[in-house]
Amino acid sequence: MSLQKQIMEAMKTAMKEKNTTALEALRAVKSALLLAQTEKGAKEELSEDQEIKLLQKLVKQRKDSAAIFTEQGRDDLAEPEIAQAAIIEEFLPEQMSEEEVTKVVDAIIAETGASSMKDMGKVMGMANGQLKGRADGKTISTIVKQRLA
Numbered sequence: 001m002s003l004q005k006q007i008m009e010a011m012k013t014a015m016k017e018k019n020t021t022a023l024e025a026l027r028a029v030k031s032a033l034l035l036a037q038t039e040k041g042a043k044e045e046l047s048e049d050q051e052i053k054l055l056q057k058l059v060k061q062r063k064d065s066a067a068i069f070t071e072q073g074r075d076d077l078a079e080p081e082i083a084q085a086a087i088i089e090e091f092l093p094e095q096m097s098e099e100e101v102t103k104v105v106d107a108i109i110a111e112t113g114a115s116s117m118k119d120m121g122k123v124m125g126m127a128n129g130q131l132k133g134r135a136d137g138k139t140i141s142t143i144v145k146q147r148l149a
Contacts, residue, residue, distance in 0.1 A: 003051045004033055006091060025062075025084035029091070032058060052133040055092050059085045060136070096134045098143065104130055105143050117148050 007030050014022040032054055036046055046054070062085035069078035089095075096104075108126045112119065127140050 003046075003055075003091060004030070007033070021080055021083045022087050024080075025087040028084070029055065029058060029088060049132065052092060055088055056133070056136065059088050059092070062088070093133045095136075096131065098139065101131065101135045101139055102143050102147075105140065105147055109147055114148060117145075120144055120148055123148070 007026055011023060011026045011030070013019075014026060033046065033051070036050065036054055037044065062081045066078040066081035066085070069075070069081065105123065105127055108114075108123055108130070112122055112126065114120075114123050123144050124141065127144060128137065131140060
């Protein structure tokens with residue numbers, strides 16, 4: 001089932017359950033998908049990679065907003081953002097743990113012979129390619145820096 005169909009089914013369920021937080025998050029996803037499809041030069045259907053990137057972007061936006069709200073002592077605004085991020089994450093592939101990401105990064109470092117921060121770009125490029133959609137860039141970057149430092 002395509003992502004759009006999954007979103008529509010989830011929206012119907014959220015409406016029946018009167019779950020406003022889920023409905024708001026799902027409407028944001030639907031809107032972002034429609035915008036991406038109607039962009040200039042876009043194909044009619046989004047690829048799975050494009051859908052995953054879009055979902056990751058939406059989750060990151062919500063988490064960043066929640067962090068800012070928490071910093072400012074506005075937990076009342078941060079909680080819905082965190083809840084929406086969790087709802088959107090349900091449509092992403094299962095995320096890898098830090099230990100699993102570390103193993104992949106170690107294998108890439110061994111494969112490329114990377115030894116210093118100068119090689120970070122090469123390692124990050126390969127890691128992002130292999131871990132696409134299963135780990136966020138911030139986690140990968142942090143682990144690569146730890147390993148190459």
